[in-house]
Amino acid sequence: MSETDKTQDASVGVDGAGAAGTAASGSAVAAVAAAAASDTVVLNPRDQVAIALRDIRAGETVDWSDGAGGEGAALVLRDVPRGHKLLIRPVAAGQHVNKFGYSIGIAKEDIAVGDWVHTHNLKTGLGAVLDYTYKPQSAESGAEAASTASFPAGQTSFRGYVRDDGEVGIRNEIWIVNTVGCINKTCETLARLASRQFEGRGIDGVFHFPHPYGCSQLGDDLTATQKLLAALVRHGNAAGVLVVGLGCENNQVDAFKKVIGDYNPERVKFMKSQEVEDELEEGLSLIGELVDYAERFVRTDVPLSKLRIGLKCGGSDGFSGITANPLVGRVADAITSVAGTALLTEVPEMFGAETILMERAADEGVFGDIVKLVNDFKDYFIRHGQEIYENPSPGNKDGGITTLEEKSLGCTQKGGHATVTDVLAYGEPSRKPGLNLVQAPGNDLVSVTALSAAGAHVVLFTTGRGTPFGGPVPTVKIATNSQLADRKKNWIDFNAGRLIEGMGMDALRDELLAQIVSLASGEKQTNNERNGFREIAIFKDGVIL
Incomplete structure (x- = not known):
């Protein structure tokens, strides 16, 4: 078997069966539920490790059960911290070690029952870029998963805000989004002043999110910054957004508008700091208009x-x-x-x-x-x-x-x-x-x-x-x-x-x-x-x- 093949096996588990993901998850839940009074939990019958639910000391003997008839006891060979792994079945050097029913790596050396399993004796079994084959999940396993997915009876809605464009929010906030990091402190000051000035109005607060980018960026980096900030501008939790630019940055306000796409000018306002006499006075005035707009929204089902x-x-x-x-x-x-x-x-x-x-x-x-x-x-x-x-x-x-x-x-x-x-x-x-x-x-x-x-x-x-x-x-x-x-x-x-x-x-x-x-x-x-x-x-x- 090639190293790539070994890697592929490691990523899908011993049996290579996609449905094993559902089965492993289900058996893990059952195992955890049964482990409340135990010192360890084994998540899947295929596992060679138990998880320590408390600090376990060398010389102790601990019992384990895999929930499928497999059980035993292990004399602990060295201290195993809470949350770490204890070997319950012997593993030879070069063999895969399973947890969740899947391989979590390859033994660096022979590991004895009762030993602590961690970085000193386990290494990754993964390799480089792989080729994959389309193997859709079976209808049966999908149906099994869906059977546990129902929402609690009677709950069909929440009380949120429906925006003019049909977007939904769970908060009615004003967000300040700056196109460039040079004006972080200006925007921070604006958010602080606006929070005091508009306290008690029909909004959940005024917030600014500082970042260091937007200037001296090129190509994909600039595009990524613009896309990320534009997505925040469009977010439904923001009833209104003030976009603040400096004026000389790569992420110019006019270029940024194109990335945002169509927008409601009542909901999104823009300010170029270098072009106004007092950016704090102008910013507060624009935020006041956004607050007026935001107060129109009320929670509804x-x-x-x-x-x-x-x-x-x-x-x-x-x-x-x-x-x-x-x-x-x-x-x-x-x-x-x-x-x-x-x-x-x-x-x-x-x-x-x-x-x-x-x-x-x-x-x-x-x-x-x-x-x-x-x-x-x-x-x-x-x-x-x-x-x-x-x-x-x-x-x-x-x-x-x-x-x-x-x-x-x-x-x-x-x-x-x-x-x-x-x-x-x-x-x-x-x-x-x-x-x-x-x-x-x-x-x-x-x-x-x-x-x-x-x-x-x-x-x-x-x-x-x-x-x-x-x-x-x-x-x-x-x-x-x-x-x-x-x-x-x-x-x-x-x-x-x-x-x-x-x-x-x-x-x-x-x-x-x-x-x-x-x-x-x-x-x-x-x-x-x-x-x-x-x-x-x-x-x-x-x-x-």
Whole structure:
């Protein structure tokens, strides 16, 4: 077998069956539910590793069960931190090691039962750019996934804002978008002054998103900046937008207008700072006009089919793939089951699990778009002389994630089992309901910004490490473990760690869905909103003059 063939096998699992993704996910949920009183959990009968649910010390004996009749005990040979992997079946050097029922890498050496499995004895089994074959998912496996995707009975709508162009928002905010980083502080001052001046009016606030670009950029870089900022201008959460330029930048206001396309002049205003005598006075006057316009909008019942959710994981740990990510996958399935839209990105964190998504493509055209999405990102790494599989991050490794395929198999679970209906270029808005894949890297700030630009009204952000970051839209921080949720109450909005403490997946899914509807209806805020943490980051891949 060639190295490419080995790599292809590694990315689709031992049996190479696409339906195994559904089966592995289902058995993992059952295993987690049964592990509440245990020290370990085995996610799939094909796995050679158990996940430690607590710190386990060398010399202890732990019992394990794979939920399918396989069980045993292991004498622990060295300390295994909580969330890390413990070998339960012997593996020889060069053999694949399974978790989730799929390969997560190749043993560097013979590994004995009871040993800690991590970077010292496990390496990635992935290779370079691959060729893929179109193998659509069977109707039976799709039907099985759909059977668990229903939205809670009786819930058909949320209370949102319907804009003049038919776009929908869950907030009635004024956004200040600057064409160039040179005027970040001017726009920051404008947002602060306007927030005080228009407090109590019919808006949810005035916000500015600083960035360093728009000047001295060329070619694709400038285009990417313009597309991203234009997508934010069009976002439904913004009732009104003030676009502020300097006057001498590459991203000129007049050129930027063309990228925005058709716009309502009552909703979008423009100011060139070098051409006005007092940019603060002029800016506040224009924002006043936007506030007058925004006050026309009131919340009304909006079908759930109009809701778009972004899916992102940041600072993963050993519990991400067994608690928060599969929980978010269930939520994504529920949203898409009512013709809503789920947006999944972090393309480098699809490497090693990409065929699971490819087999769920709506048709061969979408399959081809997924292949291009994945291989173009690999080419991006190669073009810059970087190792394609230089992942996971130090924080991920500390939390128990060893290889990229392990991280990817956990990461892609956020997409649930829905059909992939579209693939979106960076800065491109979503148009088709269902699961959409969005071109962007794994970086938290860049990818959440890209999800917002694609139209996400809210982003579900799973984390095992924690972060205070928030994007332009409400960013729901979902902890993978209860320790994090208890320790960082000002960061975390939802605790998925309860899944390994006895709470059922369906009950937790319904609770999270209810929280999302409440957020979308303006009844609640996320911690990032309450704390004023709103940031953007723009993807860069070119020359700055």
